[in-house]
Amino acid sequence: xxxxxxxxxxxxxxxxxxxxxxxxxxxxxxxxxxxxxxxxxxxxxxxxxxxxxxxxxxxxxxxxxxxxxxxxxxxxxxxxxxxxxxxxxxxxxxxxxxxxxxxxxxxxxxxxxxxxxxxxxxxxxxxxxxxxxxxxxxxxxxxxxxxxxxxxxxxxxxxxxxxxxxxxxxxxxxxxxxxxxxxxxxxxxxxxxxxxxxxxxxxxxxxxxxxxxxxxxxxxxxxxxxxxxxxxxxxxxxxxxxxxxxxxxxxxxxxxxxxxxxxxxxxxxxxxxxxxxxxxxxxxxxxxxxxxxxxxxxxxxxxxxxxxxxxxxxxxxxxxxxxxxxxxxxxxxxxxxxxxxxxxxxxxxxxxxxxxxxxxxxxxxxxxxxxxxxxxxxxxxxxxxxxxxxxxxxxxxxxxxxxxxxxxxxxxxxxxxxxxxxxxxxxxxxxxxxxxxxxxxxxxxxxxxxxxxxxxxxxxxxxxxxxxxxxxxxxxxxxxxxxxxxxxx
Numbered sequence: 001x002x003x004x005x006x007x008x009x010x011x012x013x014x015x016x017x018x019x020x021x022x023x024x025x026x027x028x029x030x031x032x033x034x035x036x037x038x039x040x041x042x043x044x045x046x047x048x049x050x051x052x053x054x055x056x057x058x059x060x061x062x063x064x065x066x067x068x069x070x071x072x073x074x075x076x077x078x079x080x081x082x083x084x085x086x087x088x089x090x091x092x093x094x095x096x097x098x099x100x101x102x103x104x105x106x107x108x109x110x111x112x113x114x115x116x117x118x119x120x121x122x123x124x125x126x127x128x129x130x131x132x133x134x135x136x137x138x139x140x141x142x143x144x145x146x147x148x149x150x151x152x153x154x155x156x157x158x159x160x161x162x163x164x165x166x167x168x169x170x171x172x173x174x175x176x177x178x179x180x181x182x183x184x185x186x187x188x189x190x191x192x193x194x195x196x197x198x199x200x201x202x203x204x205x206x207x208x209x210x211x212x213x214x215x216x217x218x219x220x221x222x223x224x225x226x227x228x229x230x231x232x233x234x235x236x237x238x239x240x241x242x243x244x245x246x247x248x249x250x251x252x253x254x255x256x257x258x259x260x261x262x263x264x265x266x267x268x269x270x271x272x273x274x275x276x277x278x279x280x281x282x283x284x285x286x287x288x289x290x291x292x293x294x295x296x297x298x299x300x301x302x303x304x305x306x307x308x309x310x311x312x313x314x315x316x317x318x319x320x321x322x323x324x325x326x327x328x329x330x331x332x333x334x335x336x337x338x339x340x341x342x343x344x345x346x347x348x349x350x351x352x353x354x355x356x357x358x359x360x361x362x363x364x365x366x367x368x369x370x371x372x373x374x375x376x377x378x379x380x381x382x383x384x385x386x387x388x389x390x391x392x393x394x395x396x397x398x399x400x401x402x403x404x405x406x407x408x409x410x411x412x413x414x415x416x417x418x419x420x421x422x423x424x425x426x427x428x429x430x431x432x433x434x435x436x437x438x439x440x441x442x443x444x445x446x447x448x449x450x451x452x453x454x455x456x457x458x459x460x461x462x463x464x465x466x467x468x469x470x471x472x473x474x475x476x477x478x479x480x481x482x483x484x485x486x487x488x489x
Contacts (some may be wrong), residue, residue: 053211076425079467163256163268164221167390171219172279174343178352184293190305192352195246196278197345198224199297200253200267201241202231214296214345215243216354218389223271225389227359228258228265228327229319243269246303255394260399261459261489262384262396263319263327263359266392280287281353283332283381286310294377296345308336314446316456317378318409319360329371330456331378332356339376347379355382363442373424387462401463401484405429405478409451417441417472418454432482441477442470458484 067429120247130154153344164170180193196217204210217223224243234241234255241253251269258265269275290310299305312333319327334347338361345355354459356379364374391398404427417439423429440448443457461467463486468479 002155004024013368021180030129035271045396059475078358086093089150101488149170154394154481155389164393167394168386171221171223171361171393172277174221175280176283177279179350181349181351183278183350184291185366186291186293186305186307189350189352190295193278193295193346193348194303195276197246197295197303198275199244199302200224200230200241200344201228201244202234202241203237204233206237208240209242212297212300212341214297214341214358216344216357217272217275219277220275221394222269223256224253224267225357225385226265226267227357228260229266230265230344231255231258231267232260243267245275247274248292248302257396257398259388259392259398259400259489261327262388262398263329264385264388264398266389278348279353280382280386281349281351281355283313283355283383285331285357286313286349288312290312291350292334292336292349292355293333293350294334294338294342294345295348296342296358298337298339298341300341308334311376315378316450317360318452320353327359328360328452329378330378330384330460331359332381334377334379335375337373337375337376339373342377343455352485354385357379357382357385384460396440397488399486399488400459400462401428401461401465402487403429403432403434403458404480404485405434409455416449418451419450428482428485432469432480434480434482435473436471439472439474440469463487466476471486 010432060403200213201209202211215226242254243251253267253269256266294306315331315333318327319333342358346354361379364378388398404424406422420438446457448454466483
């Protein structure tokens with residue numbers, strides 16, 4: 001027990017054993033102001049009656065108010081010895097208290113400090129009748145306001161994009177391939193996928209039906225995947241979009257979300273009963289020379305099927321006429337005939353699984369940019385489609401990774417890598433120590449030959465991932481780690 005916890009020592013003026021001729025003095029009547037009659041300067045103090053220890057701060061939480069002077073104090077109950085408080089403070093939040101405090105007021109009257117009265121009950125306070133009426137009125141107003149606020153919140157959430165909390169896991173997709181991988185039959189693939197392929201007619205520059213493209217049914221909830229550039233003009237003008245299924249039935253459609261960076265969009269089709277979802281495969285298992293089949297509505301010719309092979313993999317491709325509408329694709333290249341109108345249609349393997357979304361074609365640079373197929377077409381890999389569609393289904397938007405640096409993409413290609421022209425402050429590039437004129441030659445295990453290849457390599461990852469980059473500075477190569485940031489687009 002510490003010195004602070006010990007009771008005060010008994011006064012030395014009172015003998016511990018009675019002496020011969022000694023007897024205790026008669027108690028004097030109490031003075032009204034709290035001291036005995038006859039006390040004066042120089043007089044011997046009276047022995048102070050033993051007082052009960054004042055309750056500690058912790059005891060005040062459970063002690064009742066002290067008894068009045070007229071009420072006799074009951075004997076104090078036996079209390080268990082208090083344990084020493086923990087050395088480290090506890091951070092338990094205190095709940096607000098309502099009503100009178102539990103501990104009684106301090107005692108300043110004459111005589112010894114009365115012991116706390118644990119047995120006396122606190123008298124209950126009666127509320128007037130009008131207060132119950134007021135409480136009921138307040139509850140009614142709060143309920144009405146809460147209902148209005150909930151309705152407004154529901155309207156706000158429903159106006160935002162995104163319809164499925166769990167993304168792709170929350171919709172009924174086709175998981176099994178419709179055909180055996182070694183069936184080798186293009187007609188079988190056509191029969192399996194044509195019911196899942198749709199034609200899309202959208203407004204373009206104010207003209208109803210000015211844009212045509214293709215798409216495929218994603219799930220049994222009526223979601224359709226297509227290219228962003230097919231519906232971009234209609235989205236900006238809030239123009240009409242119509243989906244035509246394999247039977248020629250027309251369905252009104254709305255945009256769930258779109259990504260200009262990845263050139264992908266997700267539509268919601270009304271009255272989607274009877275639409276058959278396509279199975280999703282994998283492009284990472286493809287090999288150059290594997291047969292593939294392209295579906296769509298080239299030049300407005302619905303339900304068109306063309307076949308070819310995989311010409312190349314991981315081909316960096318950029319589309320669009322300006323930096324605002326450009327997308328960078330780590331594409332699957334094919335020689336299957338793809339023409340304007342095929343955009344958004346599925347590229348399929350012989351098992352009937354979608355391995356890519358047809359997005360762009362190469363041209364000879366003639367007088368017209370829509371010169372048609374020359375045997376070089378590009379599709380967005382299905383892995384990227386899965387990632388972007390999942391984000392759009394959840395939130396109505398898609399994120400892409402960035403490092404916060406500008407690279408050279410025009411003019412002559414950099415033969416040895418991508419040259420950094422500017423590093424923005426407080427970005428992953430700056431935190432990793434990248435500088436202007438650094439040359440990036442590799443992202444992970446993917447080689448980088450120019451600025452477009454660097455952008456494509458970065459966008460195959462996700463925001464928040466940490467990637468390694470090989471950087472050449474002053475003729476010396478070093479490896480840096482960069483945690484990718486995210487941006488909506």
